[in-house]
Amino acid sequence: MSDVRDNVEDQRFELEEQGHTAFAAYTIEGEVIAFTHTVVPSSLQGMGVGSRLIEGALAAARERGLKVRPECSFVAAYIAKHAEWRDLLA
Template sequence: MPDATDNPARNRYEMVVDGVTAFVTYVRQGNHISLMHTEVPPALAGRGIGTALARSVLDDIRARGLRLTPACEFIAAFIKRNPAYAGLVA
């Protein structure tokens, strides 16, 4: 599974799988990032892409030393199921 890449021009993290892009949109202000929406196209459904995308995005946020607000319900639920990421939440 590829890692998500930050596309600051589009304010989103992107993961391309089989030529199809899944993404998480965000709003960033300084050292704070709000994750707004996660989208996994139907062509990628049921393959664990959303989970891999969330993990990759949160790992990148951790590596950059950012704090986050999980405004996206999918990301918030992922963090609740994976408490190792709870320390990132502002």
């Protein structure tokens, strides 16, 4: 998604909304990106911000040819609910 940006320096994908930033932290080892932690500020919860963030992060991983290891429960649950991303699982 065009709104989601990869903050390479901080190793996290970010999505800014209403002056707040949601993020999904990651590490990359070889061809595998591990999503370790997702944070959605309380003021943004329930608005689909986390889902948009993860969709953008997964799209970026696919574009780069990376496999995904969802260490974060939010990312794991998102992939479980959206079969179109399961081919990315490491």
